[in-house]
Amino acid sequence: MSAFTKIKGTKDVFGEEMKYWEYVENKAKDLFKRYAFKEIRVPTIEKTELFSRGVGQETDIVQKEMYTFDDKKGRSLTLRPEGTASVARAYIENSLISFGSPQKLFYIGPMFRYEKPQSGRYREFYQLGAEIFGTDHPLADAELIAFIYDFFSNLKLSNFRIKINSIGTFESREKYKEILKKYYEPLLPNLCEDCQRRYNTNVMRLLDCKKDVEASKKAPSILDYLDEESQKHFKELQHFLNIYGVPYVVDPKIVRGLDYYTKTAFEVEHLNLGEQAVIAGGGRYDNLVEQLEGPKTPGVGFAIGIERLIEAIKKENIFVKSDYNVEVYIAYQGEKGQAEALKLSKYLRKKGIKTFLNISKRNLRGQFKHADRLNVKFVIIIGDEEISKGIVTIKNMENGEQTEVEKNWVYEIITEKLNEK
Template sequence: MISRIKGTEDTIEESWLWEWIEERFKGVATNFGFTQIRTPTFEATELFDRGVGNETDIVQKEMYTFEDKGGRSITLRPEGTAPVMRAFIEHNLSSKGLPQKLFYYGPMFRYEKPQSGRLREFHQFGAELIGSALPIADVFVISMAIEMLNSVGLTNFKLKINSTGDENCRPEYVKALKDYYRDLLPKLCDDCKVRYERNVLRLLDCKKDAEYAKDAPKITDYLCNDCKTHFDTLKRYLDELDIEYEVDPSIVRGLDYYTRTVFEFKYPALGAQDAIGGGGRYDRLIEELGGSKTPSVGFAFGIERIILALKMENKIPESKGIDIYVIAVDDAQRMESLKIAKALSKFFRVDVDIMGRNLKGQFSQASKENARFVIVIGEEEIKEGLYTVKNMKSGEQKRVRFSDIIEMVKA
């Protein structure tokens, strides 16, 4: 038997739940003026080297990279922002006016140790607001993200925010951070010893060395006037909107393109993998990828972790099931039941027996499919033009003409 690849999952019985979350997230994004963009699942490796950062863990250790038959280096996308920015530049979307507000949904790929809430193929719903440098844009996407979580019923999450400064003030902070960690190097994990040289900010969110990060210098003490004003304004806007948040100096995110605002949505009950989403501002990313300098801000949610959180809160909705199951009393009425099902399928989710089950077996199948109604087709029904319609929840049943079935079920 050929089994699925480690770190991937088959979604079968819960596929309707994924669709339900996607529908709600899309609905919120659309109401906030965003439109969908679909980018390829693989890109030129250079896109992530330049965009995500060659010294990040993602590029160094986690990307699925291969050479195609044309000798090109190709990478399965590990995140969604860089591909969207590539598309923004390539299709000259700035010519259509700014801001551009885009959302995406799809699989991402990272070679990580599989565990609860962390897979090698995972799915993200993300949004990018391209073109504004103002803190109100940061608040706009944060408020939209919160609305998305509310739309699926999640409540026990926490918003944590920070500022990572910019090219003017971050170098001084990096120097202070290196000075702090220098004497601690022998005590750090192997990964952090490498990060110390390549990307010292990443030491702040290492789970193994979290005890040392508590006393590390805080970047908010090193912000230049412009970054401090931006961050203070962001906090004031969040306060005015009654959005609860916590300033967390350890929030730095794992990607090099972030500047100034960064944020994460934490769900503490998930344990070590408690980040269900996050994002921030990336004012230089488009320029680094070859476009004009265009400030932007965005976020993404991990769908697998959203589902885990929903299960912890017992917020999984009831499966939709089907609207109508059409039952044939015996073989003589099977073709008639199929005709009825075909006609009703223009208006409802409908099913019909194609396995030759007896009457009892068809009712049992209707229950398994969580049918709201069953319509019984027998010789008498066909002769009189009256069909028995049974409400499977209440048990109530009526005999009605076909023309009345549609209005009855809709009601």
């Protein structure tokens, strides 16, 4: 075995596994277009300050999980741990506001966090996400949640639950944090190490701790301390979700782990995934663009973990068909046969036929074996006899039946045979 192995917390995706990735990404891109989102691609590396300022200096991501390094000029760079800050940076830097508001953008790509690898959690992981910049209307929040519901339904998932909450404006949240601190103060000595640290840095994260669940059950609800503006926004969000026909539950424990959220926060959990149940999450961030030195611009977005989503698809035993299928294999003998096979492969591919041309030094028998391994239905044979007659031979690999066809009619005949399958 080679000494070169993949880095812990990463994975190779190939073979049968690829069909799940294609299934998810193709369904997502199709639905994004129907919801009138445009794709954006942002760099994998960014200035570290983008995340410390945007995501939050005291968050677990910035404190413990980022892959940060100095480049040759001593600049601190970071592999992006999440997508929203990068998209917001691109929105500002490229003056996307000049194209009108709202701007609806989506992305698909890798993120990096130094976490303990486990089922559904990797150090290099993929997310698909969406951001809407330029509107504070709760209908934008509702549309994103409706998208997620439609997307998961299109994937044929059923065992998931959408949970929503409001964490209010910055001002109302700060007041709530003080109330939460008073509640947790006497409990602090018995809480886990993470909760003890977060008590002073990010006290709201104590509400979604997986270890100290009992302590959070009796914690005061943020919904009782929302300002009037946030209450109205949350009420309207629920009204729009009801019109959309999106099922949801209100859960005041949903706080999300990033500093930039305001008002709406939501998560989607899959009920078969145990501790790694959250497969999507997001919310509103009306101050983020301004924090990153852009114009005051409200925003809302979400991210979906692709690896966890694929695990959910497998847990529900959803049948996913591979997009990879070779329709025709071209086998040949001799130099003249090779030249004719090359020309025919070019012609069939141009016509849209998925064609595998023998590109190895196999004899005819070896080519048939290879075609069988690829599960090809038809093999087109070109040898000296076929060339002398101006024909090709089409072999049906399922029943062994062979048909001689004039060279000029190959496309029509092979199309007819494929349509019979």
